[in-house]
Amino acid sequence: MTSTPTPHDCFFRENFVRPSVARDFLRHVLPPVLLADLDLERLVISPDTFVTEALRKIYSDLIYQIPYRDSTLSVYLLFEHKSRSDHWVLLQLLRYIVASGELYKNQNPDAKTLPPIYPLVLYHGQTRWRAPACFHDLINPLPEALKPFVPQFGYALHDISARSTTEIKGEVLTRLIQLALRHIYSDRPSARFEELLHLITKVSRDQTALMILESLLRYYVQGTGRLDEQQARVLLKQTFPGEPLMETWIDRYIEQGKHLGEQRGQAKTLLRLIERKFGPPSEPIRRRITQADADTLLEWTDRILDARSLDEVLH
Numbered sequence: 001m002t003s004t005p006t007p008h009d010c011f012f013r014e015n016f017v018r019p020s021v022a023r024d025f026l027r028h029v030l031p032p033v034l035l036a037d038l039d040l041e042r043l044v045i046s047p048d049t050f051v052t053e054a055l056r057k058i059y060s061d062l063i064y065q066i067p068y069r070d071s072t073l074s075v076y077l078l079f080e081h082k083s084r085s086d087h088w089v090l091l092q093l094l095r096y097i098v099a100s101g102e103l104y105k106n107q108n109p110d111a112k113t114l115p116p117i118y119p120l121v122l123y124h125g126q127t128r129w130r131a132p133a134c135f136h137d138l139i140n141p142l143p144e145a146l147k148p149f150v151p152q153f154g155y156a157l158h159d160i161s162a163r164s165t166t167e168i169k170g171e172v173l174t175r176l177i178q179l180a181l182r183h184i185y186s187d188r189p190s191a192r193f194e195e196l197l198h199l200i201t202k203v204s205r206d207q208t209a210l211m212i213l214e215s216l217l218r219y220y221v222q223g224t225g226r227l228d229e230q231q232a233r234v235l236l237k238q239t240f241p242g243e244p245l246m247e248t249w250i251d252r253y254i255e256q257g258k259h260l261g262e263q264r265g266q267a268k269t270l271l272r273l274i275e276r277k278f279g280p281p282s283e284p285i286r287r288r289i290t291q292a293d294a295d296t297l298l299e300w301t302d303r304i305l306d307a308r309s310l311d312e313v314l315h
Contacts, residue, residue, distance in 0.1 A: 007223025008081035008124070008181070009060040014215045015177045016062055016077065017045055020208065025178075026064065026075060028169040029120065029158050039067040046074070061096070068116065074100065075118045078155075085129040090138060093119045093155055119155040124181040129159050162186065172203050173212055180216055189226040190235070197239040210249060217253065264290075266297040273301070278310045288314070 015021055023040045030038070046063035064075040076096055080086055101114050123129050132138055134154045142150065159166050160182045168178045176199045183192035196216060203209045220226045227235075236253070240246035267290045274281050274289075281289070289297070300313050307313045 006081060007219055008184070009079070010223065011177075011180065011215060011219040012060055012079045012081070012122075013062070015212060016079075018208065018212075019043060019045065020171075021174050021177060022062075022064055024170045024174040026066075028174075029156070030075070030118070034073075034118070037069050038073060042067050071115045073116050073118060075120055076100075078119070078121050080121055080123045080125065082125055084125055084127045085123060085131045087131050088138075089121060089131050090135050090153075090155070093121075093153075094135070094151065097153075119153075121155050121157050123157065123159045124161050124184070126161065126163075126185050128163050129157060129161070133157075172199055173206075173209060176200065176212065176216075180219060184219070184224060184226060189220065190231055193220055193227055193232070194235050194239070197235055201239060213249075214253070266294060266301065267292065270297055270301050270304070273304050274310065274313070277304065277307075281310070285310070285314070 016025065022045060023043055026043070027035065027040060044065045046065050060079040060081070062077045062079075064077065066073050066075065076093070078089070078092065078096075080089065086092075096119070097117060100117060104114055105111065135151050136142055136147065139146075139150055160168060160178050162182055162185060164182075168175050168182070170178075176196055179199070180196055183189070183196070186192045193216075197213075200209055200213055217232060221229060221232050233250075233253075236250045240250065270289055271281060271286065274285075289300070292300070303313045
């Protein structure tokens with residue numbers, strides 16, 4: 001069964017799949033000696049993913065494929081969004097390396113070598129990153145005589161957590177996305193959100209900026225509940241006074257927020273009726289109802305009056 005992505009996972013994937021963001025991000029995190037041989041303008045975001053369903057609640061991943069000399073470099077970006085660092089992240093990276101190699105071998109049966117992979121871990125949790133940096137660090141004891149027979153590799157860590165001293169670099173929108181992840185756990189979410197909005201003022205006429213602003217609002221308001229709708233509206237109005245484009249966008253957002261509030265009220269009412277008539281609904285049923293549109297919720301609410309089972313309501 002597919003698990004529900006976390007708000008962190010959704011925000012990560014929505015924004016790091018943007019080619020302009022991906023190129024700018026990699027330009028500032030990859031080693032200069034590697035960048036010299038990469039053609040970032042021809043970067044392709046691969047649809048392949050090797051995070052298993054069992055790990056989907058812990059990790060999200062993206063694969064950037066970039067022309068490199070006479071080959072292609074795969075940058076495997078693993079996003080770690082738990083509240084603490086994962087001690088076993090090297091095992092997940094090893095799974096990807098093996099799965100990627102098997103896929104390449106099957107697609108290129110005459111090949112005798114594998115293309116290079118750059119494993120990159122992006123972390124924004126609430127504690128310091130303390131996971132082992134090299135695979136040999138996971139083996140204990142590891143006699144000297146066995147070292148040649150045990151995989152030895154590490155990974156690049158881009159730690160943007162609040163406890164990290166990592167400098168966040170890049171163009172405005174690339175920095176904004178990373179800062180949004182860094183500040184999501186702040187005990188001053190309103191102030192942090194206002195800082196992010198002021199970054200957007202520098203590029204507010206950019207269409208991509210508007211899409212990222214919408215993603216940011218979903219992340220801080222609907223996704224994590226770090227801000228309520230009213231706080232977000234006030235901050236939006238204060239930050240973009242007198243800008244026709246932004247005022248039109250804000251009015252549309254506020255109107256959507258009103259509809260969303262009504263929809264949530266409908267879902268809450270239906271869930272309460274279901275619980276009274278059929279008992280507490282399961283988590284998958286709750287998700288299905290909270291994600292339904294207004295017309296569907298109205299239809300289900302009408303059905304519950306005469307339905308003899310939950311299946312009759314939701315069929």
